[in-house]
Amino acid sequence: MVSLYLEEIEKLSKDILLRHGFSEAQAQAVTDTVVAGQRDECHSHGLYRLLGCIATLKAGKVVADAEPEIADQAPSIVKVDAHGGFSQLAFQAGLPILIKKAYSSGIAALAINRCVHFSALWVEIEQLTDAGLVAFACNPSHAWVAPAGGSQPVFGTNPIAFGWPRIGKKPFIFDFATSAIARGEIELCRRAGESIPLGWGVDANGQPSTDPAAVLAGAMLTFGGHKGSALAGMVELIAGPLIGDLTSAESLAWDDGSHSFPYHGELIIALDPKRFLGDAADQHLARAETLFESIQSQGARLPSQRRYEARERSLKKGVDIPEDLYEELNRLLE
Amino acid sequence: MVSLYLEEIEKLSKDILLRHGFSEAQAQAVTDTVVAGQRDECHSHGLYRLLGCIATLKAGKVVADAEPEIADQAPSIVKVDAHGGFSQLAFQAGLPILIKKAYSSGIAALAINRCVHFSALWVEIEQLTDAGLVAFACNPSHAWVAPAGGSQPVFGTNPIAFGWPRIGKKPFIFDFATSAIARGEIELCRRAGESIPLGWGVDANGQPSTDPAAVLAGAMLTFGGHKGSALAGMVELIAGPLIGDLTSAESLAWDDGSHSFPYHGELIIALDPKRFLGDAADQHLARAETLFESIQSQGARLPSQRRYEARERSLKKGVDIPEDLYEELNRLLE
The missing domain is CATH 1.10.1530.10 (Malate/L-lactate/L-sulpholactate dehydrogenase, four-helix barrel)
Structure with a gap:
């Protein structure tokens, strides 16, 4: 090392x-x-x-000098066109406007379009909790994951992230793929010659498989059965067609076998506790601390x-x- | 029958x-x-x-003639105080304002407070998809469910529901508990003298159990391990402290052994595709249909x-x- x-x-x-x-x-x-x-x-x-x-x-699948373009879409929506660059700069461009809109409206959305995406969502969520906001984010990826009851890839690994600001403490944040496991984990098992647990995926014939290579050539599965599958579908819809951007299947088609990072959109929603609660905000944020204590005091971890x-x-x-x-x-x- | x-x-x-x-x-x-x-x-x-x-x-735990009171909380937030009545009338009172705010802002939230709750969320979601809106709703319940890694009840069955409007077709809607199973299913197994699958819950000592009575006296578990547990936590926070209302633990304490329906709040979020997409809305909603077809054409069901x-x-x-x-x-x- x-x-x-x-x-x-x-x-x-x-x-x-x-x-x-x-x-x-x-x-x-x-x-x-x-x-x-x-x-x-x-x-x-x-x-x-x-x-x-x-x-x-x-592979020619990202624009190295792209300059994000901001559109003030609606009183509570800001859109940023990444123009084929990585998502991060587009997020930075939209962040101050998202925060301002959340402060004034109570709830607001940032839609990032035409970005190349590989970043963990918690990095972005934390910038919103730092501003005292509750935040939610999600995005599609490449179509590698079959819906519950099916065997053909439709969904991406479609992560969901959520953050809650805490006074004087680091925020409560989770960020997970709606696939049973990250695709990278299956790759690692393949390279190491190890088998994978049942439930991570199916082979090209739709049969449950413990062979990582067979699952990579077949389809991954979502976490949590039909419930995880429903959530993966929600991510496709709200971070795809709702914001006028590609689904995971469309992103994979655009990739055209180049094995590049996915190209799609991202949806971020921010909610302002102060606008929901007014002067009582601190009092209610304190009740959230009681919830966290009841989780940690029994030996369970916060995300x-x-x-x-x-x-x-x-x-x-x-x-x-x-x-x-x-x-x-x-x-x-x- | x-x-x-x-x-x-x-x-x-x-x-x-x-x-x-x-x-x-x-x-x-x-x-x-x-x-x-x-x-x-x-x-x-x-x-x-x-x-x-x-x-x-x-049991004296619902107000039979409660009249909901509307508060125009912020440009994109409407709050309805149910004043101890059932949630449904409060939802009906807030619905037209939520729709109007979503149409004008692009995204808006309805917070229902101090309601007694037993209704399925899809009934409400469908009224928003009927208005052409994308919708999300959630609420806590009574604390019956342990967090991942724990054994003491903290979360309610905390349902999450989502809806997507489809042109000329019934909407895509899901509505599920973030617990592994509905509490009623465990009750039914107990009455029938049947055992329950491992994974539904733990006994009072925190040990996995197939005995429905032991799980009802212990704690239910969430679906999907730590990911489902994280989502259950999100529901507690955004439909609890964020809107100034009770957590599932506080609802159960208020119940005081009367076995009444839970008493808490509910958060509904509506997003307007027309505000996100302008004139291109129909074109992008059509791409969502391609997604649904790719699910159904492989024999999988929509929720x-x-x-x-x-x-x-x-x-x-x-x-x-x-x-x-x-x-x-x-x-x-x-």
Whole structure:
């Protein structure tokens, strides 16, 4: 393993992105989420993702110098056209307007269109909870996941994320794929020659399978049976047609076998407790703390606890990344 | 079984509620959802629920003549105080304002406070999809469900419902409990002396159990492990403290062993595709149809299909209800 401080990770990420022609603004926005992912020990959303960024660029599937374009769509809707760039810069462009609209209307939505997407949603959610807002976000991906009762891929891994601001404490945030497992986990099992648990997916004939290669060639399944499948469908609809953007099937068709990151939209909704509750906001946020205590006092964890513990470690001591990844990243600087 | 036309069910429901002192407006609003539930063969949300309505009234846990009070809380938020009555009349009071706000802002929220709640959320969602809106609703209940990794009840069965309007077709709607199973199903197994599958709940010592009585005395579990548990937590927060209303634990404490329907709030969010998409709305709603076709063409069902099939049957031929239920209901008229 190689030990790196967060400043070193930031420099490495930005150098790689600039070296390959990304604009300063795109490189900084992508780097911010790569550093956040590595810092919180979400390794699959850390430096590792830069390999995919460069591969997606080489495949001609991302615009390196895209400039997001903001549209004030409605009193409670802001839209940002990413113009084929990564989602992060588009999110940054829309964020101040989303916050302003949530403060004034009570609830507001940000729709990001035509973005290339690979970032964890919690990074964005946390910027809304930092503004005192309750937040929800979701997006489609590539069609890899079959609906409950079916065997053909229709849905993406379709993550859902939610955040709740806490006074004087780190926010309550969850962020999970509506697929039974991340596609990357199945890839890892395939490379390691390991079998996967029943329930993660079916083979090309629609039969339940423990063979990772067979499932990757067949279809993944959603978590939670027909309920998870219904949620995956909701994500397709509200972060696809509702915002005028691609479904996971359309994103995969656009990819055309290039194995690039998905290209689609993203929906973020923000709600302002102060507009819902007025002067009583603090009193009711305190009752939420009672709920959290009743979860933690019985030994159960809050969703982001592991990430926050990792963050504290990383801020002090930096992070370790595998030597082969470090070498591969450095080759991208040549 | 006794065969009844929907008009007979409506009359029976309304007669029972009026006979026990509910106001005309409360009786009609409750009856509308009871008829809808029975019509769609959601038997547990049909006439059967009237037994609970009367029991809740006798326990002093619902206000029979409550008049909902509307507050125009923010440009995109309307609040309705049910003043201790059933949720249905409060929903009806807030519905036109929610629709108007969604049309003008693009996204809007209806918070119902201090309501007694037993209705299926799809009945409400369908009134929003009828107005061309995308809709989401959720509410807590009584604390019967343990968080993932825990063994003590914190969450209610916390249903989530979602609806998507379809041009010329019945809407895409799902409505499910975030608990692994409805509490009523465990009750039925207990009465029938049957065991329940592992995964539905734990006993009072936190051990997985197949004994329905032990689980009813212990804790139910959420669907989908830690992901379902995270969603149940989200429902507690956004339909509890965010709207200034009770959590499931607080609702159960208020119940004080009377076995009445839960008393809490409800959050409904509506989004207007026309405000998100302008003139392109129809074009993008058509792409949603492609998604539905790709689900149905592989033999998988859309969430509400069974209900719509039942509805067609019921509208033509009426419905069958068990004779002992029919007799019990008629005794409530004496």
